[in-house]
Amino acid sequence: MSANQEASPAAFELDKVSKRYGNLMALDQVSLAFAAGSSTALIGSSGSGKSTLLRVLLGLEWPDQGTVKADGLVLVREHVLELRRRVGYVIQDGGLFPHLTALGNLALLPHHLGWSRERIRERAEALVALTHLPQSALDRYPAELSGGQRQRVALMRGLMLDPDALLLDEPLGALDPIVRHELQDELKQIFERLGKTVIVVTHDIAEAAWFADRIVLMRQGRVIQDGSLDDLRQRPADPFVTRFVQAQRTLGDAA
Amino acid sequence: MSRRWSALLLLLLFAPALFAAPLRIGSKQFTESVILGEMARLVARQAGVDAQHQRELGGTSILWRALQHGDIDAYPEYTGTLSHELLKNVAPDADIASLRAALKPLGIGITDSLGFDDTYAIGMREDVAAQLGIGNLSALAAHPALRLGFSNEFMDRSDGWPGLRQRYGLPQKQVRGLDHALSYRALVSKAVDAIDLYSTDAEIPYYHLRVLADDKHYFPHYQAVFLYRLPLEQSAPAFVDVLKKLAGRIPVDAMRSMNAQVKLHGESETDVAAGFLGVPSDQGGSSFAARLLQRTLEHLRLVLISLSAAVLLAVPLGVLSARSKRLGQVVMAGSGVLQTIPSLAMFVFMIPVFGIGTWPAIAALFLYSLLPIVRNTCAGLSGIAPDLRESAAALGLPRGVRLRRVELPMAMRSILAGVKTAAVINVGTATLGALIGAGGYGQPIVTGIRLDDTGLILEGAIPAAVMALAVQGVFEGVERWLTPRGMRIEARQ
Numbered sequence: 001m002s003a004n005q006e007a008s009p010a011a012f013e014l015d016k017v018s019k020r021y022g023n024l025m026a027l028d029q030v031s032l033a034f035a036a037g038s039s040t041a042l043i044g045s046s047g048s049g050k051s052t053l054l055r056v057l058l059g060l061e062w063p064d065q066g067t068v069k070a071d072g073l074v075l076v077r078e079h080v081l082e083l084r085r086r087v088g089y090v091i092q093d094g095g096l097f098p099h100l101t102a103l104g105n106l107a108l109l110p111h112h113l114g115w116s117r118e119r120i121r122e123r124a125e126a127l128v129a130l131t132h133l134p135q136s137a138l139d140r141y142p143a144e145l146s147g148g149q150r151q152r153v154a155l156m157r158g159l160m161l162d163p164d165a166l167l168l169d170e171p172l173g174a175l176d177p178i179v180r181h182e183l184q185d186e187l188k189q190i191f192e193r194l195g196k197t198v199i200v201v202t203h204d205i206a207e208a209a210w211f212a213d214r215i216v217l218m219r220q221g222r223v224i225q226d227g228s229l230d231d232l233r234q235r236p237a238d239p240f241v242t243r244f245v246q247a248q249r250t251l252g253d254a255a
Numbered sequence: 256m257s258r259r260w261s262a263l264l265l266l267l268l269f270a271p272a273l274f275a276a277p278l279r280i281g282s283k284q285f286t287e288s289v290i291l292g293e294m295a296r297l298v299a300r301q302a303g304v305d306a307q308h309q310r311e312l313g314g315t316s317i318l319w320r321a322l323q324h325g326d327i328d329a330y331p332e333y334t335g336t337l338s339h340e341l342l343k344n345v346a347p348d349a350d351i352a353s354l355r356a357a358l359k360p361l362g363i364g365i366t367d368s369l370g371f372d373d374t375y376a377i378g379m380r381e382d383v384a385a386q387l388g389i390g391n392l393s394a395l396a397a398h399p400a401l402r403l404g405f406s407n408e409f410m411d412r413s414d415g416w417p418g419l420r421q422r423y424g425l426p427q428k429q430v431r432g433l434d435h436a437l438s439y440r441a442l443v444s445k446a447v448d449a450i451d452l453y454s455t456d457a458e459i460p461y462y463h464l465r466v467l468a469d470d471k472h473y474f475p476h477y478q479a480v481f482l483y484r485l486p487l488e489q490s491a492p493a494f495v496d497v498l499k500k501l502a503g504r505i506p507v508d509a510m511r512s513m514n515a516q517v518k519l520h521g522e523s524e525t526d527v528a529a530g531f532l533g534v535p536s537d538q539g540g541s542s543f544a545a546r547l548l549q550r551t552l553e554h555l556r557l558v559l560i561s562l563s564a565a566v567l568l569a570v571p572l573g574v575l576s577a578r579s580k581r582l583g584q585v586v587m588a589g590s591g592v593l594q595t596i597p598s599l600a601m602f603v604f605m606i607p608v609f610g611i612g613t614w615p616a617i618a619a620l621f622l623y624s625l626l627p628i629v630r631n632t633c634a635g636l637s638g639i640a641p642d643l644r645e646s647a648a649a650l651g652l653p654r655g656v657r658l659r660r661v662e663l664p665m666a667m668r669s670i671l672a673g674v675k676t677a678a679v680i681n682v683g684t685a686t687l688g689a690l691i692g693a694g695g696y697g698q699p700i701v702t703g704i705r706l707d708d709t710g711l712i713l714e715g716a717i718p719a720a721v722m723a724l725a726v727q728g729v730f731e732g733v734e735r736w737l738t739p740r741g742m743r744i745e746a747r748q
Contacts, residue, residue, distance in 0.1 A: 058649055084651030085650075091645075108647075109651060112660075
């Protein structure tokens with residue numbers, strides 16, 4: 001995987017991308033590349049532009065300036081549907097459709113693409129094993145699932161077509177600490193097993209370090225530092241980096 | 256989901272066949288007109304002409320337009336109405352010969368006077384008039400505190416109250432519009448002191464009323480005549496012939512007594528007209544159940560066709576409104592304005608386009624149904640959390656699929672609530688359709704008001720209320736059926 005990393009084009013590449021919402025610069029001249037098969041965590045406070053960055057990669061938002069490339073090709077509107085089908089996207093609450101069962105949610109896109117019922121069921125069952133979702137949960141509605149189960153289903157929905165990449169926007173943000181801890185473990189295992197390009201957005205630096213070796217810290221639409229946890233700790237590019245790293249409380253602080 | 260939708264729409268679109276048309280005689284919404292209409296139908300039948308009578312088609316303007324439009328072939332009218340209201344370029348006291356000349360270019364023929372004059376007059380309770388010493392219209396000027404109650408038509412037309420007030424210099428300030436059918440009750444119960452009435456009204460002797468003498472000869476002649484479409488002279492000469500033969504046959508006291516037989520003794524217009532003509536009555540004594548069934552079918556047809564057409568247009572409009580804010584405002588404003596048009600006016604507006612009968616009523620109900628459905632569709636779609644809408648987009652589903660598989664099902668509850676509101680409103684508003692010949696539950700209500708017959712009013716009002724409740728119930732079932740189960744259970748945390 002790392003051997004041909006240099007040869008193949010980056011899975012995603014941003015070149016001087018800017019995006020403005022009114023007075024707010026959500027992205028300000030951001031240039032980043034994400035190698036195929038790599039895991040990256042985007043961190044920053046809310047409003048730092050990290051979620052916008054994910055949305056720009058999927059063509060859910062279009063940059064005011066700069067270009068976005070996926071697999072070396074400049075992203076254009078005509079190809080955005082194909083791109084989205086090659087990328088799994090998971091958001092904080094899962095974004096499951098309440099009128100469909102878990103299986104119905106999983107089946108939505110494959111059904112549109114003409115998969116047979118059996119093939120959909122088969123793929124869903126394979127993913128049930130991967131995500132440790134109880135089999136019976138497939139026939140329940142989102143409102144009948146726990147928060148952790150909903151998040152598992154959302155991940156499964158993102159993986160149905162076996163995409164090349166997974167983009168996760170605060171995937172564990174709405175979960176209680178125990179479930180969150182359990183899912184952090186499982187997600188990490190899943191990422192390692194699948195070897196896909198993973199970009200995960202979080203505001204928790206410990207979670208970021210747990211998921212990825214590479215951490216990109218953003219503030220006010222700009223990349224402040226791009227490196228390992230060690231880099232952020234030992235070689236901060238900016239006093240803000242130190243403040244951000246230290247702002248995360250540990251049990252030691254409380255005592 | 257889409258199969259369920261189409262099944263529902265097919266069911267709603269079920270529409271009975273259109274009616275085949277023999278000669279059509281119209282009548283206005285008062286007893287005398289209905290009796291004259293029945294008389295025309297009966298003499299036509301005697302002459303072997305197939306004719307039907309569309310009763311109680313509202314006021315003068317509806318019949319006049321329907322005749323010009325060819326929706327009816329003949330109806331009873333009065334010369335004064337023609338010269339004062341309908342024709343612009345004739346003298347106020349024009350005789351029938353000059354009216355005939357003025358009507359000819361419009362393609363309308365007129366018979367000679369049927370034999371009586373049904374002119375406006377002002378009436379008071381005999382006891383009140385005697386006490387105040389009022390015997391003629393001039394004497395009214397000395398009593399400015401009198402409360403006057405006039406039919407809406409009399410209030411508005413130039414040969415009615417405005418002219419009367421001017422001619423006699425009347426000072427009264429308390430002048431109210433009343434439905435003519437209710438004005439006698441108002442007078443007898445002393446809610447008003449004087450009303451307009453017609454010289455052939457049956458109630459004049461019954462309620463002991465004094466008709467004030469028109470000492471300044473203000474009121475014009477209102478000789479009863481039949482108007483008919485001139486082309487009938489070629490296409491149905493026998494029919495025109497029997498209409499003409501009615502001329503001169505009905506003296507004023509005969510008319511007043513026929514009015515009394517119907518209004519005060521509860522006989523049917525058909526029997527009374529047949530009795531006067533000396534021909535057998537053909538009133539099909541249809542049972543209550545048969546009448547109810549027929550009216551229910553007519554009413555359902557009005558509601559279902561208008562509602563399903565509205566769903567077909569309003570749901571897409573709602574989708575567009577949810578998508579584009581600007582367009583949404585335009586659509587909302589447009590359907591909102593439609594909603595403010597009074598029902599009867601809306602029905603009348605439809606006549607030039609759709610004629611009279613079922614279709615203009617359906618068109619009017621259709622327009623009324625748009626707003627609730629558009630609004631609820633738009634609200635249902637706009638209410639979907641942006642996260643969810645974006646999730647559907649992020650999956651890589653095309654727009655149309657997102658709308659069909661995700662957004663519309665999630666908005667279904669709200670859309671159905673809008674359809675339900677429209678349906679219930681339609682059931683009520685459709686009763687007014689009877690005034691333009693659309694039948695339904697409005698028919699007995701209209702007749703009941705005219706004859707002051709509460710039982711008859713209830714014969715229409717109760718089934719209409721029951722139907723409104725049933726519609727409500729049916730839609731709750733449909734809502735349960737079409738709302739996905741996942742949308743009905745509360746989220747667990």
